[in-house]
Amino acid sequence: MRILAAALSLAVFSVSALAAAPENSAAQALRAVHQRMSDKLNHSSFGRAVQLDSMETADGLQGDVYAVVEHPLSEIAAALKDPAHWCDVLTLHVNNRRCRTGSGPQGSEMLTLYVVRRYDKPVDQAFELPFVYRVAGSSPDHLLVELSAESGPLGTSNYRVKLEAVALDERKSFLHFSYSYDHNTMVRLGTMAYLATFGSDKVGFTVIGKTPEGQPDYIRGLRGLVERNAMRYFLTLDAYLSAPGPDQAERRQRRWFAGAEQYPRQLHEIDLDTYLALKREDRRRDGYSR
DSSP: OHHHHHHHHHHHHHHHHHHHHHHHHHHHHHHHHHHHHHHHHHTOTTSSSEEEEEEEOSSEEEEEEEEEESSOHHHHHHHHSSHHHHHHHHTTSTTEEEEEEEEOGGGOEEEEEEEOSSTTSOGGGOEEEEEEEEEEEEETTEEEEEEEEEEOSTTEEEEEEEEEEEESSSSOEEEEEEEEEEEOHHHHHHHHHHHHTTTTTOOOSOEEEEOTTSOEEEOOHHHHHHHHHHHHHHHHHHHHHHSOSTTOHHHHHHHHHHHHHTSHHHHOOSOHHHHHHHHHHHHHHHTOOO
């Protein structure tokens, strides 16, 4: 009987270890990324431990933001393991005017985002982005949340939003935020034409050289576009984590706006009073109390 009990205990331990192994591996992998990026993070041009990367994929665009934040992982998990909280996060973005949560196929959790082309467009002109929300991993030292939308507006598709976080110590965590989507050839050409004409003054964050005046020459075009949006979304996470509780909406909005205004060359679009007025209008219209 003692041998049987020992065997059963070993079996239970082995199953538990196997179940935990992928998540522990994910945590170790993200810590390894932090180690590799430590020099860039410590000497970041963003004025804080942040690194932004971008790329044109075979079918679209991807932006990645890595950051060390002054929040314990338990606090991040409590704030971001609820899809309703993600609505509070994402609607901080100036172009996101409404968000709804609900149930999807096979019991999946859904989050539908309503996005306008420009902040001053009415919400009835917004495009719908129906995301499937999933907590793909959660442990005391690692968190992985994924949002995916197979279809999007104007010839875009395969939207992927990923937040991964790992504990560095009792006070700090390392975040990886990834934002990507695909677009068809017509959308790609149309976007490039806009960015080469009316949007020619819009730049991203990657420095590709120096201007004739000796100033940083920032990347433009499609990669500049995805860098701006990836940073805006990272700032929504940063603002929400600074004030995650109820009745903190305006505090979070002010934090998001102040974060964006630290990079006016890339992110300035609107003045604070107009931004706050739009967000108050959205909350009154949809009856939010958070």
